[in-house]
Amino acid sequence: MNTRPPHLPAEERREATVESVIELAAQRNPSDITTSAIAQHMGLTQGALFRHFPTKDAIWEAVMQWVATRLMARVDRAIASHDSALDALEAVFLTHAAFVAEHPGVPRMLFGELQRAEDTAAKRAARTLLAAYGKRVRQLIVKGQQRGELSQDIEPDAAAAMFVGAIQGLVMQTLLSGEPQHIRSAAPGAFALYRRCIGSTK
Incomplete structure (x- = not known):
């Protein structure tokens, strides 16, 4: 159980709740995470937890929004730091x-x-994240083709799907291995293969 400050501003408490859910999800099946487990992990009562989130679904939606905001911010910084597509x-x-x-x-x-199966707010947020991510990747692929960095023969949508698929494959391998750091060591080699597939032949 984490020991967090007992009194936090509402927004900080909401963010602490989201971070606790993500920590718990690294240890167990997310579908098995109960509000009781979240409260216990945070050192709170369920009543205190529900003062900030009316339902469990609201917590899950906040988690997806947290992920989208932080991942896309990192992606955008990575894109902005390189002129080469x-x-x-x-x-x-x-x-x-x-x-x-x-x-x-x-x-x-x-x-x-x-x-x-159901169409929840969290599921919609996850789909929105994947769509935004795929759009960024596709834009880079088109830019690379326009600049002659990438092969003109590749189809941007297919290349973007392959990029996302390569990441997802590494994620699955990491989950199966139970070693979260596996993806760091495997990523450079996986991208090198992808790069050879899409690079210009000039």
Whole structure:
């Protein structure tokens, strides 16, 4: 159980709750995380928890929004730090891998929400995140083609899907291995293969 300050401003308490859920998701199936477990992890009562979130679904939605905000901020910084589209793609790939290594509960939460049959606010937030992420990657691929860095023969949508698929494959390997840092060491080699697939042949 984490020992957190008993009195926090509302926004800080909400963020602490989200971070606690992500920590718990790294240790167990997200569908098994109860509000009681969250409260216990934070050293709170369930009543105190529900003063900030009316329902468990509201907590899950906040988690997805937290993930989207932080991951996309890192992605945008990675893109802005490179003029070369190919270098920016590599930076995004490695940045994403580092994010997963730091927050291994995140992919568990994302996969869990996307697999839910019902259309929840959290599931919609997860889909919105994936769409925004894919759009950024596609834009970089088109930019790379325009600058002659990437092959003109590749189809941008397919190349973007391959990029996302490569990351997801590494995430699955990491989850299976039970070693969150595995993705850091595997990411450079995986991107090198991707780079050879999409690079210009000139």
